[in-house]
Amino acid sequence: MSSISFSDGRLQLRSPDTVMRLERLGSAFPTRLSFGRSMVRNLIADGVEVRRTRWTMNDQGFGRATYTLDLGGHTYSLIAFSNALNDADRSDRVIAEAWDASFALFDGIPEDSDLDRLETNLPKQEAGRYSEKELVISRSNKSVRLFSHVASALAQGKQPDVDMVDSIGYLMRTTAVYGNGKFGIADRFVFSGRPGLSGPFAAEMLTVWLIRHFTHDLVEHVARALGGERAVPLDSAIKRHLGIGNSTGLGMAPFLIHHPELIHNWLSARETAIAKVRAIESLSDTQQSRLLELLERAKTHVSQWFVPDEIQTARLDVLRDELADMPAPDLSVDYPLQRLIDWSLSQSVECQELIAALCLEPFGEMIDALTEAMAFNAPKAFDASQTVSQTRTIIGQHYQWCETFDLEQHESQQKFWYVSEAKLEPRLGDRYAEDGADKEQPLDIARQVQGMVSTLTDYADDTPLADVLAQHPEHRNIAKRIQAAADRPFAEVRDNLIDQSMRPIDLLRCKLAFFGAVKFDPKSDLWTRITLFQGAPLAGELQTLGDDWWLATKPAQTPL
Template sequence: MEVQLRDPKVVMKLSKLGSFHQSKLSFLRSFLNEFKDWEYKRDLFDLNENGYGKAVYSFKKQNRTYSLVCFANQISDTERSDRVIATKWDAAFTLHDGIPTKKDLDRLLENVPKQEVGRLSYKELTLSRANKSLRIFNHVVENLSLGKQPDINKVLEVGYLYRTTAVYGSGKFGLADRFRIKNRTEICGPFRLEMMLVYLVRQFTFDQVNHIAKQKNPRKAVELDREICRNLGIGNSTGLGMAPFIVNHPTLLNNWVLSRELSLKKIREIKIVNNNDAEIFKKYLKKSIKNISFWNTSSEYQKLKILDLKQDLKKLISYLDEDFDFKKNYPFNDLYIWCEKNLKDECIEYTVSMLMEPYDNITNPLINQMSSDEDKFFTIPTQKKIETLKGILEKNYSEIIKIDFSKKENNQNFWFISKNKEEPRLANRYIEKGSELEQPLAIARDINKLYKRILNLRNSLTIGNFLFENNDLRHVVRRAFISENFPYAEIQDNTIGSKLMPIDMLRLKLSFFGAVKFDPRSDKWLRICMFQGAPLPDELKSFDSGWIYNSIN
């Protein structure tokens, strides 16, 4: 039996993409699998009694070494801010390619704490900074120094000691360009070096609290319990900076979503599901409910989604326990169809993620297909004809070309780059100034305009000739031809409409990172947690691949 891939016009709706969850394809999980047999080491730990100073951690295999260089700084409480406009942080980090020399460390000390206004070199791969969760950090240090473990409930309510406020890579601020390292097999999955940085930062946070506690009370202090460490991750505050990324990288977006869709299709096509696989699916599904129960947010939007998810999961589990027969042919296909009929998006997509759990043989080959050499698809095939372009627009953008952009609500917002921080922002074009400097992120509107412009043109006209007079729409002509070969390259929604929820765009990207506990703080930024439940670096040689469901929270 052949199951069709899900329709991009359904999957690529923002409400659907904003319901995606972590899965076996997630980058932080695939990162741990890739680096499990690398040698982990803490090479330098030079902090003063208050925990300020520098540290270096590394992963090494044969001749390759990646080193995380950490700088912990003293800042006042008034200087601490998670917003991207902050200029000081509790700690700053960079992932260095190789073993840093003394000269490198001196250079990095001058630049890494400055973040965006510092300069990195081709020897650095990623850059980040993080702030303490003060109430948890101080609570942990205080208790450890008194010889006690911290209050587990209090600690897990937050879930991390530090949260990063940005993780940069791919050539930003002088970092190495992607092309310099793209042929390294260990980093063929997307964002692998960003994941490495965050993972090693997590270890630094544990070492730092242990160190401060010990300095405070050398005779009494104890180390943070390893089980508690495992159950702490790294938080992250993410704003709109992430949203344009998925619009600006259409082939990459396609490869992420296509891998997910191919996994689902292949799982639905399994005729006979063996007992063991059915049990793995059910086991992780049930275990994962714990993560949902401890998913705290003050966002009404997310609270409702969590409530729906909880109710639907109850429904799903009772269906599986009472009515479902895994012995029939194509059971996962039947289950998926039942989910579509009976559950809401949040739980349907949750189930899609959970279905992957027993099937390394399906997901592992797809993980290596989630990157993209985007330059390959940049050139517009100008020898093609208007007839082809018209066909692509009518097939791939059928909903988009129906939107009426003369209506104010469909044209309400514009994306721009803020002058003070060079970060993407969204504003109401009828209230704020600057819409004439709009970024090319209103894809639906411009595709709509393109369709209207070519509708009455000669079918035999070449794209090259069309572009003579229509280069103002060149950016969307390029996209349309990309979408011809990449069905999941395009968000099938209006990214400037009044109903836009930008956090859906963030959630999509973060779910592929492997983040959990999405906590929207407004419709434009959210907090998440990464690596909660993950093995510690010295446990990587052998760990349960379902670690994400093992946390005690």
């Protein structure tokens, strides 16, 4: 690899024009800055122990359970209700009305009366009503195939087939995880200042990690009921490989677009981390060995990632070939990570993003503190005294990409984002074939910027925005975004989000990678399944295993 040239600018962040394109966002991999990783580090640092405080389940695994832990000086509990569900009602979509299990992350230790209250609400999810004591609510459906297989195998005294465990990856998948005040639960500000829960989606990550723990207990409980004394517990390596699934649809996309300041913080932290490791002049022998070990792990992980989706399969085939053909990196040279990253620039975008994530992994001491800047808790402000001229300057600096789209073309604005009256499910429509474009959600950022630019031509340079917006309130949304982006270069996805060719799955993968998701399993351009916390330490392993579970690989089959 020493013959490979490398670029200048060792301390430069990648350009937002490169980073914020859909294709690249849709090729994102989890990193050690991902929120699931941060949460596990928080649990380790605080010496968290999980206590199962209630377990009232019948032989079929239906009933209630609670788990309690202390984190950052506060006590939290996961409340779980497991219910019988007809196969006909098992749907991953928002429009579903019943689930195999429902959950709440409770602030403190719940009384029986809290469980009674929640048992009449949580199984109804969006149709229920909640209190400030509930920090997060969620629900999940079983992977019927894997849950049945694991329970049956354990009941017979055997371990499950690890290939099946690996190919599915979870016993249950969540189909929504609600936070920040939804349906009356606690506003995020209630806990955003608490140690351990201050990061983005930290409470949601804690909830999901505990749900994973519950699914492990549940399948072992059912196996014991089936097999009696013959039943065995799950092998810990297999159990660790059983993450928690998630089925994600279009709802994540509007969230990303509606929170430009937050998204900037996420991308800025990651890009800063990449720039920092690129600038490392030399690596110790230990660091070199660690990086090579992680590279092999990544290759194995990718070799075990198979999905039915043709587009993702083709991308993975290319990635596997690229990694197989990759020259053995010489990490003893100067600026070894810069050379490695520069090598990746001639490979696919998937490969580039994988290599960037790899390069971050060994350098926690250098970059983990960046996670402290990934939340956005500051109140938003808007200065309408800003002039037309100042606004034009910001547009010139940060929104040039909007001018590249010819919105006169039908295809360039063919799609529209909307909310269905059916359980408020977010959807994407065809402007020319479906009704509802009059209720379009404002995710058409490029079109809004072009509209604003056109309107500003009618105003003198020194006109304050307040005067423009009084006459054109339709531009107020984009005016606020433009102002917020002035010092946040990663605030905007630099693509046309209403173009006929736009794939929402790219937005979903970006957000899910920041959560820490692996094994992206797209079911269409519009929704995907993923696995969280695969390989993460189990509740009893936090202190012994630590935070070394990036891109987990399939465990060996336990001898029967």
